Amino acid sequence: MAMLKRGMKGAAVKRLQKQLKARGFDPGLVDGDFGGGTEAALIAFQLSEGLVSDGIAGPRSLAALELAKPADIWPDVLPGVSVQAVSQMFPFTPIGNIIENLPPVTTALSEYGLTDKPMVLMAMATIRAETESFKPVAEGLSRYNTSPRGHPFDLYDNRRDLGNRGAPDGERFRGRGYIQLTGRFNYQRYSEQLGLGQGLIDNPELASDPLIAGRLLAAFLKDKEVQVKRALLEGDLRHARRLVNGGSHGLDRFSDAFRRGESVIPDMMT
Structure with a gap:
């Protein structure tokens, strides 16, 4: 798997520098020497593209710069x-x-x-x-979500960070699924993102259905x-x-x- 990083030299680095410059991220001299200027330009490009900004031209960065074919990106395991x-x-x-x-x-x-x-x-x-x-699975009762004399999941009811609005939101939007989706905010967001409309809000138990949970x-x-x-x-x-x-x-x-x-x-x- 191709990878270019600081300290490397050669034609591949020169092609990288040319592509960065063409995309508006000036690496300085286009000399085939991967130095600080090239690294800084690459990091800026990676940030722009939503890639891991590590200053290393790995498969995805090279593909985004059209220096690698899609098949060279991380293999499907x-x-x-x-x-x-x-x-x-x-x-x-x-x-x-x-x-x-x-x-x-x-x-x-x-x-x-x-x-x-x-x-x-x-x-x-x-x-x-x-x-x-x-x-x-659905989240069970614990001291982290239920007070000693409270109703189930009362400690979640008023968690504004979860988007909950008071009882019965704590129990209704408790953790579910493979990832333990929790809180009204997340149920609403991912219901819309999965194309379920208000499905997870109206029926939170859907989050435990294997297909939806996946x-x-x-x-x-x-x-x-x-x-x-x-x-x-x-x-x-x-x-x-x-x-x-x-x-x-x-x-x-x-x-x-x-x-x-x-x-x-x-x-x-x-």
Whole structure:
């Protein structure tokens, strides 16, 4: 897989510099020497295109600059995401649950273009952290969502950050699905994004339907793809987890699944 970064020299770097300049991002001298000017211009281009702004011309940056063919972008690893491979990422999960629920998840990841290894691992590790059963489930009662003498999920009722408007919003829009979608704001946003109109607002239980839960997972991760990949590029699994969960809940399961997946999911099919 082609990659150009600071310190490299040659014709490929010169082509990169020419394309950056043609796009309005001046790297300075077009001399085939990948220095600070080229790096700064590339970062500016990446920010403009919504790419990971790491100053490294990887497959997607090169494709965006028309210096690589679409086939050279991150390879599709979904064909290697088998029940057997996923079961190794979920060592405590009944295999029947994986057989039943893996298809709606991989179908949704394909629909949203999340077929490269980093995002596939992110999706599977997120499921392990949120619902190790590999089934879309509804959030249960805990001290984090219900006060000692309160009604179920009363601590969520008035969470303005979740868009909740008081009882019964806390219970109505509690966490559901593979990703534990939570709060009126998210139910409204992703209901519209998935083309369901007011479906998730009128019937929040739909978020636990496997087909819809798979699409919710993919849509949520797609919205955070650039930030997630930046965290993964830096090897910061804690931050990648926080981008989805808002904290470190389930980080141990998330990290374990991700590391296992790095070994059992092939980089590409041959």
